[in-house]
Amino acid sequence: MKYLLIMFIVVTCMSCKQDYNKDIWIKNQNQSSDNPxxxxxxxxxxxxxxxxxxxxxxxSLLDEPKYIDTIESRIQWTYPIGSNPGFHIDPYYLVIDFDSTGHLIETDMHVH
Known part of the structure; x- marks a missing residue:
């Protein structure tokens, strides 16, 4: 039984990754649970x-963000990315922070 559970977890995690594709990214700007x-x-x-x-x-990679904020001297872009395919509960967002000169500092995933 333990073996089956471990295999299920491994297969589920492996299927949750997809290579970035600009065309698919731009076509899926919604916050649905099946957003790739x-x-x-x-x-x-x-x-x-x-x-x-x-x-x-x-x-040029991601197109227009859903939200643009300025926090102190940072610029923050936020993109909806749907919900975790295994749970379909809370919506997630990709958050990208830029410094005051417009250079990427860090990225993160937030749950809202």
Whole structure:
């Protein structure tokens, strides 16, 4: 029984990752539970959204953010990415922080 549970967890986690695809990203700007953005976010954060990247380069990757905020001297862009495919409860957002010169500082996933 333990073996089956471990296999289920491994298979579930492996299926939650999808490579970033700009066309799919731009077509799925909603906050639905089946939004493929959630599954692309890990690849996007690890391989595309690099520290020091310009705000223009991020725009060319992701298009217009849903929310733009200024917090102290930072610029913050927020994109809806749907909910965790395994739970479908709370909506998640990809949050990207830029410094005052428009260079990427960090990315994070927030639950709202």
């Amino acid at each position: 953005r959630f599954e692309m976010t890990k690849d996007l954060r690890e391989n595309y959204l690099l520290k020091g990247m310009s705000i223009d380069t991020v725009f």
